[in-house]
Amino acid sequence: MKKFFGFFVLLSALAFARCDQHAQDLIHAYPNHLKTCRNNQIIWKDGAKMVYDDGKPESEGKILKHADIEDMFTHSYTAERYSHPRFDPGRYRNERFFRHMYGNSASEVRHHLRTIPWFGRQVRVTHVNNVDGHLRAVERDLKQLLKRHPEYRKYLVPTGGTFTWRKIASTHRLSVHSFGAAIDIHVKYSAYWRWSKGMKYQNQIPIPIVKIFEKHGFIWGGKWRHFDTMHFEYRPELLGSRVGSLPREHRNPSHSVRDKKTASRKTPLPGNPSGAYRVIAGDTLYGIAQKLDVNFHKLQKINGIVDPSKIRIGQTLKVPR
Numbered sequence: 001m002k003k004f005f006g007f008f009v010l011l012s013a014l015a016f017a018r019c020d021q022h023a024q025d026l027i028h029a030y031p032n033h034l035k036t037c038r039n040n041q042i043i044w045k046d047g048a049k050m051v052y053d054d055g056k057p058e059s060e061g062k063i064l065k066h067a068d069i070e071d072m073f074t075h076s077y078t079a080e081r082y083s084h085p086r087f088d089p090g091r092y093r094n095e096r097f098f099r100h101m102y103g104n105s106a107s108e109v110r111h112h113l114r115t116i117p118w119f120g121r122q123v124r125v126t127h128v129n130n131v132d133g134h135l136r137a138v139e140r141d142l143k144q145l146l147k148r149h150p151e152y153r154k155y156l157v158p159t160g161g162t163f164t165w166r167k168i169a170s171t172h173r174l175s176v177h178s179f180g181a182a183i184d185i186h187v188k189y190s191a192y193w194r195w196s197k198g199m200k201y202q203n204q205i206p207i208p209i210v211k212i213f214e215k216h217g218f219i220w221g222g223k224w225r226h227f228d229t230m231h232f233e234y235r236p237e238l239l240g241s242r243v244g245s246l247p248r249e250h251r252n253p254s255h256s257v258r259d260k261k262t263a264s265r266k267t268p269l270p271g272n273p274s275g276a277y278r279v280i281a282g283d284t285l286y287g288i289a290q291k292l293d294v295n296f297h298k299l300q301k302i303n304g305i306v307d308p309s310k311i312r313i314g315q316t317l318k319v320p321r
């Protein structure tokens, strides 16, 4: 009996001590938040720990409600085709994970929202994970596409919306719109599984538009069996390093500080090259944390900053190691 018990413990340890390639994709996708995966736990830079794989096989009905972090990778987004999807890649989300990253309440998320231009209008999205920067890049690339295909404009404006703290229709689960990390393009040309008879798949959105979003870390709801073709959400972990479709900063975040543009904006002080940072125009405390790849809360604490919006140009900040 004892022997059997020991064997069982060993088996479960083997079963749960898993930090697989998907866990690595996750850590690479969110470098400002996640530190590592160890003994089946995702370890955050702020010290939080979350179970990666709870070991429970979930039925399709339950997985939506009870997805653990590992379940988010159940279906491969990149393997799915652009037409007649059979799976729901990215639709299973561990809500606790996203709440911890983007904010646990509407007011916490609101605190991180930034206004950015969207084809002559404005939208508000989170600056956590530089989502605002990525969406600006999407707009820039889409404008290039519109030069060749002006007829595509109607799909993009007006948007169906970005941030709203809300549950997904007929569920108790929060939509990614609640975190300010999703955008709906024009509702008029979208197809939604709930409104479609017999869930018959339809799509009008041109695929070149989708590819631009994907290039910048957004997945498309049009690749879901439960389709929502106007919907895009920031989920770089699903676009993975193996696809090669993401800009370098997604794939290997530690290199981003060395990028030309970033390097020129990093202004170390003479005599103290690594331990200090001088605030320049356009900086936000969160943006600085992202640029320097340091923990936002540590940066705030070490500098005794009460209100992160009150940093001034020329101010010298200590940089945590």
Ligand SMILES: [Zn+2]
Pocket (backbone or CB within 6 Å): 177, 182, 183, 184, 228, 230, 231, 232
């Ligand atoms: Zn949406």
